[in-house]
Amino acid sequence: MCRMEAEGFRGRVIWEDFMPVFCHRCGAGLPSTARFCSNCGTVVTVQPMASRPLVRPHFGRQIAGVCIGLAQAYGWDVALVRVLSVVGFFFSGGLVAVAYLACWIGIPEEPYNVPGVYPPNQA
16 A cells, blocks of 8 residues: 655645545545445445556567566556666666666567467467
8 A cells, every 4th residue: 555645834644545436336436445435335346457468569669678668567657767767877876777688688578469370389
């Protein structure tokens, strides 16, 4: 669970796990920890977000596809990941460069989707 605190000139504000949850029956806004709707009593179910597997795609890559692969797998903004990696290259003393190379080697490439060809060992 994510917990963020902010202090301003008017005091302390705490946000906990801000994710909008709505009732599927009446549309009322609910807190993220709600199991039942406070208006109509319907059971609230939260579907997890669909994510992509961690692969380096062929399209949209700039150098090796590490930044776009991480961004697509975790739902981040690609431009933000690229900017942070470039800033990290300059200010980390080479640590981000080593991590980038390790990801380049360790993250597999996205397979090509060729119509009419079955994956190996599946017929």
